[in-house]
Amino acid sequence: MTTVANAAAKPATKPATMAQALQRAMRDAMAEDPSVHVMGEDVGTLGGVFRVTDGLAKEFGEDRCTDTPLAEAGILGTAVGMAMYGLRPVVEMQFDAFAYPAFEQLLSHVAKMRNRTRGAMPLPIVVRVPYGGGIGGVEHHSDSSEAYYMATPGLHVVTPATVADAYGLLRAAIASDDPVVFLEPKRLYWSKAQWSPDAPDPVEPIGRAVVRRAGRGATLITYGPSLPVCLEAAEAAQAEGWDLEVVDLRSLVPFDDETVCASVRRTGRAIVVHESTGFGGPGGEIAARVTERCFHHLEAPVLRVAGFDIPYPPPMLERHHLPGVDRILDAVARLQWEAQS
Amino acid sequence: MTVQELPGAAPYRPTPPPAWKPRTDPAPLLPDPEPYRVLGTDAAAGFAPELLRRLYTELVRGRRYNTQATALTKQGRLAVYPSSTGQEACEVAAALALEDRDWLFPSYRDTLAAVARGLDPVQALTLLRGDWHTGYDPREHRVAPLSTPLATQLPHAVGLAHAARLKGDDVVALAMVGDGGTSEGDFHEALNFAAVWQAPVVFLVQNNGFAISVPLAKQTAAPSLAHKAVGYGMPGRLVDGNDAPAVHQVLSEAVARARRGGGPTLVEAVTYRIDAHTNADDATRYRGDGEVEAWRAHDPIRLLEREMTDRGLLDEDGVRQAAEDAETMAARLRERMNADARLDPMDLFAHVYAEQTAQLREQAAQLRAELDAEGDV
Numbered sequence: 001m002t003t004v005a006n007a008a009a010k011p012a013t014k015p016a017t018m019a020q021a022l023q024r025a026m027r028d029a030m031a032e033d034p035s036v037h038v039m040g041e042d043v044g045t046l047g048g049v050f051r052v053t054d055g056l057a058k059e060f061g062e063d064r065c066t067d068t069p070l071a072e073a074g075i076l077g078t079a080v081g082m083a084m085y086g087l088r089p090v091v092e093m094q095f096d097a098f099a100y101p102a103f104e105q106l107l108s109h110v111a112k113m114r115n116r117t118r119g120a121m122p123l124p125i126v127v128r129v130p131y132g133g134g135i136g137g138v139e140h141h142s143d144s145s146e147a148y149y150m151a152t153p154g155l156h157v158v159t160p161a162t163v164a165d166a167y168g169l170l171r172a173a174i175a176s177d178d179p180v181v182f183l184e185p186k187r188l189y190w191s192k193a194q195w196s197p198d199a200p201d202p203v204e205p206i207g208r209a210v211v212r213r214a215g216r217g218a219t220l221i222t223y224g225p226s227l228p229v230c231l232e233a234a235e236a237a238q239a240e241g242w243d244l245e246v247v248d249l250r251s252l253v254p255f256d257d258e259t260v261c262a263s264v265r266r267t268g269r270a271i272v273v274h275e276s277t278g279f280g281g282p283g284g285e286i287a288a289r290v291t292e293r294c295f296h297h298l299e300a301p302v303l304r305v306a307g308f309d310i311p312y313p314p315p316m317l318e319r320h321h322l323p324g325v326d327r328i329l330d331a332v333a334r335l336q337w338e339a340q341s
Numbered sequence: 342m343t344v345q346e347l348p349g350a351a352p353y354r355p356t357p358p359p360a361w362k363p364r365t366d367p368a369p370l371l372p373d374p375e376p377y378r379v380l381g382t383d384a385a386a387g388f389a390p391e392l393l394r395r396l397y398t399e400l401v402r403g404r405r406y407n408t409q410a411t412a413l414t415k416q417g418r419l420a421v422y423p424s425s426t427g428q429e430a431c432e433v434a435a436a437l438a439l440e441d442r443d444w445l446f447p448s449y450r451d452t453l454a455a456v457a458r459g460l461d462p463v464q465a466l467t468l469l470r471g472d473w474h475t476g477y478d479p480r481e482h483r484v485a486p487l488s489t490p491l492a493t494q495l496p497h498a499v500g501l502a503h504a505a506r507l508k509g510d511d512v513v514a515l516a517m518v519g520d521g522g523t524s525e526g527d528f529h530e531a532l533n534f535a536a537v538w539q540a541p542v543v544f545l546v547q548n549n550g551f552a553i554s555v556p557l558a559k560q561t562a563a564p565s566l567a568h569k570a571v572g573y574g575m576p577g578r579l580v581d582g583n584d585a586p587a588v589h590q591v592l593s594e595a596v597a598r599a600r601r602g603g604g605p606t607l608v609e610a611v612t613y614r615i616d617a618h619t620n621a622d623d624a625t626r627y628r629g630d631g632e633v634e635a636w637r638a639h640d641p642i643r644l645l646e647r648e649m650t651d652r653g654l655l656d657e658d659g660v661r662q663a664a665e666d667a668e669t670m671a672a673r674l675r676e677r678m679n680a681d682a683r684l685d686p687m688d689l690f691a692h693v694y695a696e697q698t699a700q701l702r703e704q705a706a707q708l709r710a711e712l713d714a715e716g717d718v
Contacts (some may be wrong), residue, residue, distance in 0.1 A: 013379070022574070044562045063507055068534070069530075069533055069534055070535055071530040071534070072526055072529070073526060073530055073532065074496050074530030074533065074534045075530065076496075076529065077493065077495075077496025077497060077499075077500065077530065078496045078497075078499050078500030078503060078526060078531075078534050079500060080496070080500060081496065081497035081498060081499060081500020081501035081502070081504065081514075082500040082501065082503065082504040083499050083500075084479070084485065084497060084500070084504075085500075085501045085504035085505055085508070086504070086508075087504050087507075101526070104490060104493060104527075105493060105496070108490045108493060109490075109493060109497070112474075113486070114692050114693070114695070115474070115479065115692045115693050116473075116474040116475045116486055117474075117477075117486060117692075118473065118475075118691070119689070119691070119692040120475075120477075120478040120479065120480065120690050121478070121479050121480070121486075122695060124419070153693055154693055154694070156694075169641075174666060176695075177695045178694050178695050207698070246605045253698070253699035254694075254700065255698075255699075255700065257699060257700075258699070285379075288694075332403065
């Protein structure tokens with residue numbers, strides 16, 4: 001009886017894309033809180049080049065969802081002033097590599113204002129950045145810029161990998177009193193899942209990783225665009241006799257050592273998977289943290305499967321650069337299984 | 342032979358382009374050919390004696406503040422001080438042109454403007470003393486943190502003014518920048534956003550001749566910095582930056598214009614940095630004494646003093662009174678700055694995020710343990 005009643009009360013789910021979930025998150029936040037303002041290039045009339053802000057200008061007016069001049073430092077710089085006056089700007093940077101002109105504002109002001117003023121002037125700003133490759137983009141449209149943001153104290157760095165998380169994490173980011181760099185894996189914008197927009201999952205606080213697939217042999221630690229690849233690799237590995245756990249970090253800053261290390265202590269092996277370059281990329285930090293905390297549980301060195309240390313390739317060559325199932329399986333094979341007996 | 346000349350071809354008629362007209366008439370936006378002056382002209386008679394007295398008192402205090410702060414660097418009480426000696430008219434007029442509810446966005450050379458606005462001088466000097474970055478709550482006096490990265494505070498002023506207007510608040514932002522700062526991209530972007538949004542902002546460029554060692558000629562080929570306004574569709578005003586009533590008038594007019602919805606104004610105040618860039622700089626490497634002496638003769642305090650004396654608004658008593666008032670301020674500042682700053686190393690972790698991350702809690706515990714160990718020695 002109970003089961004039936006619950007099923008009846010739960011609103012019907014329907015297929016939704018990550019882009020739609022992100023749009024819905026901004027829409028709901030704007031409806032709840034008049035201080036939430038969306039701004040950026042083409043976010044108004046057009047609804048954004050990825051249509052993530054579709055309909056917001058129409059519903060809330062151009063003062064709430066604003067087409068700005070084409071200048072990223074100006075967009076983020078004026079957002080700082082708006083936040084100083086009590087608004088909660090949600091800024092869209094059109095593409096990863098086009099966010100670079102805003103770095104000075106981000107690094108010198110957005111990240112530092114709370115600390116600089118001893119907490120008197122927090123800046124509740126969300127900087128949405130479509131990032132990563134795999135969509136056949138030409139140069140400057142496929143960068144994985146997360147390491148730059150992670151290296152900047154004062155910023156939160158968040159990236160969803162599922163439709164439900166896209167909604168929940170963006171709501172949490174907008175509600176946060178700290179600045180959040182919200183990295184949207186653009187190749188997952190059109191990924192679909194059954195989702196109920198009228199009863200989304202409760203918003204979880206930023207900073208919690210989640211185990212997406214339980215396994216006992218090794219842990220794949222990943223996030224954003226690489227999660228589906230890791231899940232696919234884990235399925236393929238099953239056929240080879242390797243039972244892989246997959247951890248979706250969701251938040252790079254703050255980093256959830258607890259969930260990651262609990263998994264690695266269970267499995268004894270770990271591989272970090274991301275599109276970003278290996279050298280100086282997030283994987284180095286993650287591998288070091290895991291090694292420092294789980295050394296006596298490790299059966300093999302923590303490996304990294306990352307993008308090569310090269311400028312992002314042209315679209316016709318990008319498949320050679322992006323970590324794929326085979327490269328992950330090759331790494332899994334190198335986890336010193338022979339030592340286990 | 343061209344196409345239209347081919348035998349039998351229809352005569353070539355170019356399609357007329359869609360109608361074009363300038364979007365803004367540039368003529369009213371152009372600055373005057375000469376910096377606007379009040380002192381020594383008939384315009385001076387139009388100024389209320391109370392305003393002139395107020396400006397005079399503040400200029401004298403401002404000069405003394407500059408010399409005191411510079412002295413504090415020599416005594417090791419300030420890490421560094423970028424002096425605004427010679428530029429006091431701009432600093433003081435910027436503060437006095439604003440209402441209480443308005444916002445000031447100073448650069449690192451503008452502690453005097455912040456102090457003239459009512460900020461506690463010790464709090465204003467926190468950055469330069471080095472015991473923290475910003476020593477005050479910006480909302481208390483509506484003074485943004487002193488900005489060191491050049492021109493980066495200008496878009497903040499635009500955003501704040503824009504937000505205030507969206508909320509229906511009658512608030513104007515005045516942002517200060519130097520001649521060197523006008524070369525930065527943020528200067529351009531801030532002015533462009535301000536004009537597009539018609540934000541209630543006033544940009545005050547203090548053209549003091551040098552960006553550390555680089556003279557204006559190497560900074561820009563513009564007819565004047567005020568002319569840059571025209572390209573954005575906002576008026577540019579040029580004013581003698583050492584003529585306190587003139588700067589006050591021009592800024593007040595720009596503030597009033599912004600307040601009534603007229604949009605932003607760019608004001609270039611032509612002045613001179615009498616001191617080196619900071620106490621750590623050696624100005625003899627890039628400029629001659631003759632130039633400095635010529636500007637000393639055009640000193641903002643002496644200019645105002647002469648005008649007021651001529652008009653019977655200031656006598657020896659008044660001069661002495663202002664000097665004594667400034668001396669009291671300096672003595673108090675000296676006394677307070679001679680007390681050691683209160684430092685708590687644990688503050689380093691307290692304000693990075695609203696809630697400390699697990700990693701920062703670990704690091705804070707490490708520092709705590711190091712401090713405890715030091716204490717045990």
